[in-house]
Amino acid sequence: MDELTQNYLDYLIIEKGLSDNSLVSYSSDLAKFITFLEKNRIHDLNDVDTTVILAWLIDLAKKGLSAKSRARHIITIRGLYKFLIAEKKIIKSPVKDVDIPKIGLALPKIMSIQEVEDLLDAPDIRKPKGMRNSAMMEIMYGAGLRVSELISLRLQDINLDSNFVRVMGKGSKERIVPIGSKARTITLKWIKEGRPFQLKKISSAYLFVARAGKPMTRQSFWKIIKKYGLAANMSKNITPHTLRHSFATHLLEGGADLRSVQTMLGHSDISTTQIYTHISKDYLIKMHQKYHPRS
Incomplete structure (x- = not known):
């Protein structure tokens, strides 16, 4: 246990x-x-x-x-x-039918756009591992993936001609999410230069590989995020999921509609996505107070 x-x-x-x-x-x-x-x-x-x-x-x-x-x-x-x-370790949940009082949902922690840029600029992309780590963070922020989705990506799941990634999410639901030009550029560099060096003639179906062609683990990627957070002098606690939260919030702050963000995040219920509107409302209030002449 x-x-x-x-x-x-x-x-x-x-x-x-x-x-x-x-x-x-x-x-x-x-x-x-x-x-x-x-x-x-x-x-x-x-x-x-x-x-x-x-x-x-x-x-x-x-x-x-x-x-x-x-x-x-x-x-x-x-x-x-x-x-x-x-994880297929347990057959059924004994807690499923036990009622609990409704408790307010805590707002997720996010990074500012500048903090994201500082984090994504931290890897040394002259080295193979730096290329890989940079590409992983760029895709995670660029497509708002869960860490489990990111490390499960296979080479065939990314289309750099059309700039999208195919993701297998929760409940084996597939979705197509766009990626940006920066994510495309560093991922292409990783595939052409860093990945062959990392594999050393070993065959692997995974896009992001660690030792012996095996996929990156969640723990390893978490350590990578921590490492670059320190390198970028981040004062807040940065985790892989922080990038996903930031992806959603920055899209909404930029004017994206909630349904589109829901689709890209892979949320089956829009109420799950609506938590980000609370953050965006705070952002709008700050902007109003800062720029409106009568605020």
């Missing part, structure tokens, strides 16, 4: 871009849940059913946790099971 929960925490850091404080909360919630299971002689997450979950919530209440805290615990464990089902 410890290994599975650690895999989930790694996913939250890399894929979801959780802050240090949020990660501490999730880790604490998971530890309490595992401790409860072990005290009740449950050593396999597949053995947990709804009755166990309800008993766990009663135990939390007896310990004095507020309704809000208990709701957070449910969200943590629901996310754990959702992740493990997607």
